[in-house]
Amino acid sequence: MDLHWLKPLLGRPSPFTTVYIDATRTGANADAEAADRWRAVRRSLERDGASAAVLDQIADVVSVPTGVRGPHGRVVVADADGVVVDRVLSEPPAQSHAVLGPAPALLPAVKAADETVTYLLVEVDRNGADLTWAAGGTVRTEGGQETETVDGGHDDVHKTREGGLGRRGQTRAEDSWGRNAEVVAAVLDRRVAERRPDLVLVTGDIRAVGLVRDAVAAPTREILVEVPGGGRGDGVNVSAFEAHVSETLAAYRVRRCEGVLSRFREAQGRGDGSVTALDDVIEVLRRGQVEELVLHVDALTSGLAERTLWVGPEPLQVATSVDDLASIGVTSGVEEMDANVALIRAALGQDAGVTFAEDGTVDLVDGIGAVLRWSDESTPSEAVPSQSADQARLRNVV
Template identity: 80%
Template structure:
């Protein structure tokens, strides 16, 4: 999972204020609901010593609607100077809360972002299409969902059964359907190239959906799924259609995770291209070798829970002890929660993060990594290394 949206936090001045808020609005007193959730969170931050000016800035943000319908959450991260990150979360937190300290509380945001999919909903009929962006975490306070209408421009879209002209009109109508589908597909190809959504969902007139999908270029076609039940017109069973979209998004999330986990298992099986155990992961993070960090989904059973690491000023400067950090030439060291230090190091090398469910992959200490590259000095799953813990060694039958 891409974490580029967290990169603005690197190098920012501490302390950090991290707020996780239920941003759902229901009923008529929408703003009052969010304000009521924010008030106790603010009081707890004030007791912890957070800056009043930063809290005022956060308050101004969180009381403005996100532009997202239905239950959802919001994460806001501020440094000593003000808000740096403001993102929508696909699911609201079980309880609104906040953390104030020397580092941002990143892991819950990363875990929630794993559920987020940026997708383009395309509702087509025989004259054109409506395009709606689901922004995948971006707050849309200015005007709700971003939409675009594409009109095909070919208006002979109905077959006529009048004697003598039926065949000619039928041909003209079918030709118009194809030309309109090509016009929609051309816009889709352009938008996909410009904005790189995770997924394109196409729905509407069955015949036209097929024509649009056939006219798409390779890049857009590979991202496209068809979902039945939607329409540009009235009469849609919105609840049933939303459920089908939800199923399509969940299938996409599962595929996205499985691509990484398959690669991890394959590399682990051949003893090259993946590592596990905290010490080995730290080693490859320091060397900038990590393509994707793999974390156990349940932090309470993982080996990094309640652990701290030592870090330097730069994201890739991390170790299990001050002495280990000094041994690589870092004199300015401080302790940091392990999950924050690990995500920070992943961000520092443009690595992603993937969460693994129980039993899906073999993770020692609840952590592993898929590597960009390896050499003879890279920790290996095939043989013991100086950095590896004895827990890594498995009996091969």
């Protein structure tokens, strides 16, 4: 899972204020209820000594609806100067709350973002298409969803069925369909290159969908999924179509997760390309080798949640003790940090992703592992835990 949206937090001045709030707005009293939730969170932050100016900025942010329908949450992170991250969460927190500290409390947001898919919905007909972004957690304010209309420009799109002239009319119509589809495909290819969505969902007129699919370039075709039931015109069963979209996104999330875990298992079987256990993961994080951090799904509540690590000023400066940091030359700007925060910080510092593993899906020691970008002779080597003679290190195998 890509964590680029958290990168702006690196190198920012502390303290950090992290707010997790139920952003759901339904019913006649929706705005008043949202305001009450924020007031309760603000009072707790004021008791902890949060800056009034920063709290005023957060209040301005959370007072604006997200533009998302149904139950959902929101995470807002501010540094000493003001709000840096504002992100929609797929599920509201069980209870709205906030944390003030030397580092942002990010793991709950990362875990929630694991359920998020950034996709471009393309509703096509024989004239063109409407492109709508579902921005994977980005707040959509008063302007609503971001939609772009593509007009193919060739309007002879109706077949006739009478005589020779009719056949020529059919040919002209089919030629117009094809050229309109090419215009839509060209725009899609540009948008995919510019914004790199996880998926492109195409729906609408069956013939137009097929023409667009055949006209797009390979990078777009690789992430294109046809979804039945939608379209540009009237008569769409919105509930049924949204159910098809939800099923498509759920299937993608499973594939995305399984793709990472499959690579982890294969590398573990080879004895090369992955590590597990906290000490070894810290070592490869420090060396910038991690492509994907793999955490047990219960990392928030057990194992790592109870640990602290020592960190230096830079994200990759992480260790289990002050002496360990000193051994790599870090002696100033050292502080103790929750393990969850330090590990996510180090992952961000090398553009690594994070994947959560359910029980029984992979073998993890200490509830943590990593898929590596590269390895050499000095990289820690891990055997599958069931084959390890060091059973004392087995604390949390999933």
